[in-house]
Amino acid sequence: MKLIRVGAPGAETPAVLGSAGERFDVSSITPDFGAAFFARGGIADLQQRWAAGEIESLPTLDPSARLGAPIARPGHLICAGLNYADHAVESNMAIPDEPLLFTKAPNTVVGPTDDVPIPRGATKVDYEVELGIVIGSTCRYLDSPEDVMSHIAGFVLSNDVSERAFQIERGGQWVKGKSCEAFNPLGPWLVTPDEVDLAGGLGLWLDVNGERRQTGSTTSLIFPVDILIHYISQFLVLDPGDLINTGTPPGVAMGMAEPAWLKAGDVVTLGVDGLGEQHTRFV
Secondary structure, eight states, X not given: OEEEEESSTTOOEEEEEOTTSOEEEXXXXXXXXXXXXXXXXXXXXXXXXXXXXXXXXXXXXXXXXXXXXXXXXXXXXXXXXXXXXXXXXHXXXXXXXXXXXXXXXXXXXXXXXXXXXXXXXXXXXXXOEEEEEEEOSOBSSOSOGGGSGGGEEEEEEEEOOEEHIIIIISOSOTHHHHOXXXXXXXXXXXXXXXXXXXXXXXXXXXXXXXXXXXXXXXXXXXXXXXXXXXXXXTTSOBOTXXXXXXXXXXXXXXXXXXXXXXXXXXXXEEEETTSOEEXXXXX
C-alpha cells in the first residue's frame, strides 16, 4: 500500500494511491497520517479496508494537485551519518565503528516537488539521496534486530539536504547545516513493508540538472535497517510517526575534487527503487 497526502501546504488530505494512480480520499477514516494514526494501527486498518473493497469506493482527489510529504510532521527526525563506507571515504572521515547519529529539525520536512530556498549566507549547499524509515510503533530498548521490522510503518524517499559550511566549518553540532528551511524533501509515497524488497536491496540515484551524481544500493549500508533501529532504541525512544534517514551513498558535492554546490535554479531529481521520484528546484 502507498500512502500520500494531497493539497496545499498545511492543508493536506490523507489518501491511498490506487494501482491506476487514483488518489482515494481517506479523511473519513483518519484526519492525517501522523503519530495517532500509526499508534492505533492505522495502516493495518487501511489494508483490511482495502482488501474488503472499501477504499476503492471512497471519493478521489484531483490527480494534478500537489503532493505533500506522505506523513505529517514527525516528532523526531534522526539521521545516520557516514553509513556507506565509500561516502565516508569521499568525505575524508573515518568509517564509524557504530552508528553516527544526528538530528534534523522536524519542520524541514516538505513535499517531493516543493522548492527549497538557499539559506542566507549559504555557500556550500549539498544533496543526499536516502532511504527513509517511518516508525509504526514505539521502539524502546528493543531486544534484538529481529524485533525491528514489526515496528516499521513503511519506507520513503528522502533528501537530506545539507549546507556543508554551516555543518562543518562553524563549530558545534551538525544541526546548523542540516536544519535549514525545507531541507528534507520527503516522498512522494510512504510504502508499506510488504511492498518493499529490503532484503534484495534498493537502488538509489540522484541527478542534478540531468547529470547523474549519486548511484548506490542499500545492500552497501554499513548498518542496515534492522541493526540501525535496534541501536537507536538503546539510547532514546522512537515514537510512532518518527522519521529515520539511513545515510547516503557516494557522489555528493562535498566529495568532488571541485565541488559543484547547488545554486538557485538547479533542479535535483532523485529516486529509490519502488519508492518513487522527487523533482526539487532550488531557489
